[in-house]
Amino acid sequence: MLTVNTTRPVGPAGRISRVETLTLGTAWRDFSYVRIHTDQGLSGVGEITHPYRGRETCSLATAMAERHLIGADPFDVEEIWLRMYQGDFLRGGDVGGIVVSGVDQALYDLMGKALNVPAYRLTGGACRSEVRVYANGWYTGERDPATFAQKAKEVVARGYTALKFDPFGAGLGELSREELRRSVDIVAAVREAVDVDLMVEGHARFAMPTASRLLRELEPYDLAWFEEPLPWTHIERYAELRQRAPMPISGGEHFHNRYEFARLFDTDAVDIIQPDLSMAGGFTEVRKLAVQAEVHAMLVAPHNSNSPLCTTASVHAVLGMANFTILETFDGMLEPYVFEAVRGALPVVDGHIGLPGAPGLGVELVDEVFEEHPPSHRFWNLFAEGWEKRDR
Template sequence: MMLTVDRSRPTTHAGRISRVETLTLGTAWRDFSFVRLHTDEGLTGVGEITHPYRGKQACDLVVAMGERHLLGADPFDVEEIWLRMYQGDFLRGGDIGGIVLSGVDQAVHDIMGKALGVPVYRLTGGACRDSVPVYANGWYTGERSPESFAKRSRETVGRGFSALKFDPFGTGLGALSREERTLSLDIVAAVREAVGPDVDLFVEGHARFAMPTASRLVRDLEPYDIGWFEEPLPWTHIERYAELRQRATMPIAGGEHFHNRYEYRHLFASSAVDIIQPDLCMAGGYTEIRKIAALAEMHGMLVAPHNSNSPFCTTATVHAALGMPQLLVLETFDSLLEDYVADALRGALPISSGRIQLPTKPGIGIELDDSVFAEHPPRSGFWNMFAPGWEKRDRS
């Protein structure tokens, strides 16, 4: 097995990677970080390396790994680049390493698309559909009450979304008191009543409950016809997911915390979920997410990509999602961000009536505006989802 290729051989007209840089944009939601690769033929490629709390470490790692593995590389050697970074650097996954590898893989695909004059989806399986359905998350900022959730759910559906995800469980961890369980279910009931029967609702568990609580919740949630119950158990209890699935009438979803197919191995082997949720910006980029999706198809599972990052990740994931036969829906926070985010990420695809249309520009289709990044430096915020009032997303 080769961990390198002859870098003196003739290359494509994309040239060879000559420079690696990072940029970070501060927002109220989180700091969005990016890697930008340059080639000696004047092309650039961008990938997202956002980590919600360890952005500086991700940026530092991508520069260091770039010096070891990227400078002088042909961006078309995507498998070799992926293997050099993962195996040759003894990376072995994890959140920061997985994010860095994902961003670099996006960036080299961006360069390839630009060099060939085609959108990235033409390089990753083409299109199985004409558009990608999306659902809204993060829309429930505010008070944790049935009335507040209902009001905001109506507003979000009014913006054209036909699917919503939310966490009604407050600070619950392990178990829920009777009072907290009642309030959580009242919130779900209020949202269902507010949006009616034709809107898909997905309930987020944030991997927080012990088996007795999760088992009771799958029964309690049954009347509300939810599309899935996401991560009801910690992944340290992955062997119990299959047991919970046998008790649930709704699909169980999860997998956003895994960073490559090797970390997914036990999920597939144990049939832990009905719907996997790989994140293009965490699970190894285009090169790896295609393999993960193929394994899911082999196991009879659907794919609903996770995406709690910037509109760049949304647009980049659309390219991957177009070629997934078993795609269900894509997550997005895009409609809740400050207006300047769109200025910083020029070319991000818009959402219309809950869908995103086919990309047309070469590569991923987004260029970074450095001047906007300079105006909005990192904020290094943090919000603790196990502290009271986290739903307000107050990160001051």
């Protein structure tokens, strides 16, 4: 099972014959992709974006192709997933998790194209006619209540019915009295400015005393959730914090497979899990995580700080999830050429994305645009003063 078997009958996509990677530079971060070709002339794409390690994910994808993909039948998704994970001795971690995820996306793209059906038809079909999304990345600029409030109004005017933001600046561990007041004032200003669902992002940055105080400070503002208030090195304390919380607690974007999620489920750490389709194992794994979440009466709100390709793949993934609630998207803050590079990505209209119709994921990578916008390999430091401006 852990070697490519070329003797079994092959499916309608043929066998994998070539794997390549591409990376696109933007003002915010580089977006990386894997493109898998078969001997039947089909190609499938998946996202392998890492905020800082794009060269590493591309290099590993190429190496994994030689070890586990060339000659394989794309329809053997479970076996390929196991071969990449077990055969490469992955034990979690971001680079390997991202590569497995992107390859898995590309396999579903290939299967959908081979069968001439959208990818979501292969993952449980649809139990909803559209996918609600929330906006993130909209609060670039000065970190003050008035600026956040004005930008929130602008985003809501574009049709979004939910917004997420991090008001805490470069805070880590603790917040000074001044910084805590400033952060809470930002949340208060946004709440006064817009009557939509609001999510506050903690970026796993606070010690227990500060996280606990923030629960009390943020209670008046009717939050849809407070995301990752604690570092995941203290996962057992999430359940303790959650018992005190007047709002739902969410998290899980840092986990890369069911084995890493196990402690989250075992401790009932959150109310809402946030697996990322480009980090947590692709379609094959995220569907299993959703089922486990349902057993624990948890909702699923996938993390997605990636490109419109991951947004599109995530839509396909969540259409059949009964316990899905809402999907993250940064698409509204990206340059127009990003959408030219990932042609066919699903658009956000009035805060929602409709049912896909094209075979597979419906996205094609346009090489010429990638050539015009090479990667920058810049480092976006979440703990540097002014990170929210995203201008470095």
